[in-house]
Amino acid sequence: MDQATDNRCPATAGEAGGSLFSWQALGFTGFLLLVFVGVPVTFGRLPYFITVLTNAAVLSFISLGVWITFSIGRMNLAQGAFALVGGYVTAILATRYGISFWVCLPLSGLVSAVLGALIGWPMLRLKGVYFAMTTLSLTEAIRLLALNGGDVTKGATGIVNVPPPGTIWIFGRMVVPPFSSADPMPYYFLAAGMLALGLVAVWRLSNSRLGWVFRSLRQNEDLATSIGINVAKYRVMAFSLCCFMAGTGGAFFVAFQQNIYPSTYTVADSVNFLLYCFLGGLDYLFGPIVGAFLLVISFELLHAIQDYQALIYGALMIFCMLCLPNGILSLRLRRFDGRRNPKA
Amino acid sequence: MLLNGVVLAVNYALIALGITLIFSIMNILNFAHGQMFMIGGFVVYYLYGLFGVNYFASLVAVVAVLGVIGWCFEKFFFQRMRKMATREENSMLLAVGTALLLENLALSFFGEKQRGVPPVVSGVFKIGDAFLPAGRLLVMVLALVLIVGLLLFVQYTKLGRALRALAQDREVTYLMGVNVDRIAALGFALGAALAGLAGGLLMTVFGINSGVGTVYSIKAFIMIMIGGAGIVPGAILGAVVLGFAEAIGYALLPGSITYLLIFVGLIVFLLFRPQGLMGKPWG
Numbered sequence: 001m002d003q004a005t006d007n008r009c010p011a012t013a014g015e016a017g018g019s020l021f022s023w024q025a026l027g028f029t030g031f032l033l034l035v036f037v038g039v040p041v042t043f044g045r046l047p048y049f050i051t052v053l054t055n056a057a058v059l060s061f062i063s064l065g066v067w068i069t070f071s072i073g074r075m076n077l078a079q080g081a082f083a084l085v086g087g088y089v090t091a092i093l094a095t096r097y098g099i100s101f102w103v104c105l106p107l108s109g110l111v112s113a114v115l116g117a118l119i120g121w122p123m124l125r126l127k128g129v130y131f132a133m134t135t136l137s138l139t140e141a142i143r144l145l146a147l148n149g150g151d152v153t154k155g156a157t158g159i160v161n162v163p164p165p166g167t168i169w170i171f172g173r174m175v176v177p178p179f180s181s182a183d184p185m186p187y188y189f190l191a192a193g194m195l196a197l198g199l200v201a202v203w204r205l206s207n208s209r210l211g212w213v214f215r216s217l218r219q220n221e222d223l224a225t226s227i228g229i230n231v232a233k234y235r236v237m238a239f240s241l242c243c244f245m246a247g248t249g250g251a252f253f254v255a256f257q258q259n260i261y262p263s264t265y266t267v268a269d270s271v272n273f274l275l276y277c278f279l280g281g282l283d284y285l286f287g288p289i290v291g292a293f294l295l296v297i298s299f300e301l302l303h304a305i306q307d308y309q310a311l312i313y314g315a316l317m318i319f320c321m322l323c324l325p326n327g328i329l330s331l332r333l334r335r336f337d338g339r340r341n342p343k344a
Numbered sequence: 345m346l347l348n349g350v351v352l353a354v355n356y357a358l359i360a361l362g363i364t365l366i367f368s369i370m371n372i373l374n375f376a377h378g379q380m381f382m383i384g385g386f387v388v389y390y391l392y393g394l395f396g397v398n399y400f401a402s403l404v405a406v407v408a409v410l411g412v413i414g415w416c417f418e419k420f421f422f423q424r425m426r427k428m429a430t431r432e433e434n435s436m437l438l439a440v441g442t443a444l445l446l447e448n449l450a451l452s453f454f455g456e457k458q459r460g461v462p463p464v465v466s467g468v469f470k471i472g473d474a475f476l477p478a479g480r481l482l483v484m485v486l487a488l489v490l491i492v493g494l495l496l497f498v499q500y501t502k503l504g505r506a507l508r509a510l511a512q513d514r515e516v517t518y519l520m521g522v523n524v525d526r527i528a529a530l531g532f533a534l535g536a537a538l539a540g541l542a543g544g545l546l547m548t549v550f551g552i553n554s555g556v557g558t559v560y561s562i563k564a565f566i567m568i569m570i571g572g573a574g575i576v577p578g579a580i581l582g583a584v585v586l587g588f589a590e591a592i593g594y595a596l597l598p599g600s601i602t603y604l605l606i607f608v609g610l611i612v613f614l615l616f617r618p619q620g621l622m623g624k625p626w627g
Contacts, residue, residue, distance in 0.1 A: 058364060075436055076435070077440075119611065122611065122612075122614060122615035123611065123614070125614075125618050126614065126618055128374040128436070129367075129436055129573070130569065130573065130618070132373070132436055133373065133565040133568075133569060134565075134569070134610075134614065136561075136562060136563050137565060137566065137574075137607055137610065138559075138611075140559075140562055140603075140605070140607070141603070141604060141608070144600045144601075144603055144604045144607070147600055148601050148604060154363035221453055267558050268444070268515065271444060274383055274437060274440065275441075278437055279446035301543070308448070308450075308452065310444065310447075310448045311445070311449065311451075311452060313444060313448075314441055314442070314443075314444030314445030314446075314447075314448055315445055317437065317438075317440070317441030317444060317445075318421060318438060318441040318442060318445060321421075321425060321434060321437060321438040321441060322421065322424055322425065
């Protein structure tokens, strides 16, 4: 039975993956150059714009997690919840026990991932709207938990004055200088680094056997079971990966903004993460990144309409759904390939 | 406490019935249901609270306003979507988008303030040891009448039969010569009107603000998950469970811990019975 999947995957991957691979490799190299060389050189003197880009980078990092759950065919509205969990883990460890941010960051991701696996195991048995409903409730539940956390989460007053990331010393040498809240540049590099790492990881994953397994879950779980795929294991895996990204993203924002409140991530944020993925295009790895950068930057540039941001998000979502159901990237691919992009 | 539970349960049943109606007919989860509830409340606030229109006349206006909104949603958004959707997530995302849109429209137009209206009827009834304000009794009776009316309508009229047929099998309903698009739009309008009516009724007890939409959407989801999605008796059962749980919880526990416990309970419950109390097993 296992042989059947192994035979099928490389064959399909070879056929569709050839052009896809080079497209994505090219795009990724360009992306890295732009992010690590182009942006600092161009905007290095504009701290405000760097802050905006940092926001967009980490938001797209978190949305990338949502993209993974989309690839197993689940609509995840709990990403805000796990970002909140990650944020609180970092905030509590850093303020109460003085643990370095560099330890907290992966640890927050890990806590979120474990929690995600525990909650996800029963919850992922649900499908479609049922899963969406439960995850939506979960976002609200975690917010209430933070609000009622007593001394641990400090309730509605939140945790403030979280120290910025400190120095890293390796063999007596200073590898990473201490961060200060006045200079956004180190944060930017950290955010860009996280995004690049996340992107490579998800890209490798979606081209590996695991990626094909995930997509097979989206198309038909029963069929996947019948050819010997342990459906429960893989979907929990995908979900906790997604939660890991939410947790680290949430931890980053705590260090970046130096505070966290129960209302830092609400249902609206969970919905926004979905919107980023959707606007860029669910079938493309770069979808969440294109979506997040486009929306975050355009809203920062258009100050006048910021009061109506959420309203425009809603209208945009409906408009996209009706006119561009496969996302912005589907436009480009269609023009270059001269054919409609494949569904899967 | 228990009387409060009854009042809540009956009104929640209205909400749950509305969302069940839409869900069973179109297989769309109406994420904007709580927002429709909120708009219903605001219509009552403006007509009855500010302009002094008769309360029952404002309830009729609620039905009209929400009916039009629901009809437009189905006609312009979801019908189009069904014809061109490539992934099943699309209609869900569209529903989320409509919720976002309605909530923020309300924020822009109605502001963030908590709004309340003067009581419709005054006086208090004493039942045993408990006191029941007449306003709450009125809300309860009206909701009960509406529920019974809806059930009779769906069971015995021609339109109701068409709605039930649509919920069972779309293609066969076409074959029977039913104008499916029109009936679906009607069903959506009816569901939206029910949400609005619940808003208009509960408004007199709790007041309303632009932010309550999400809260009530979540309550509606909880109810249909307890009872089993798309099943009418399940929706009522879910409403009863949630109404009493909430009333008892608020009386005994501080603040928002009640909902935390309800969420935890829900997730544990779904672990054992993912299809709800009355739902058929699926997936």
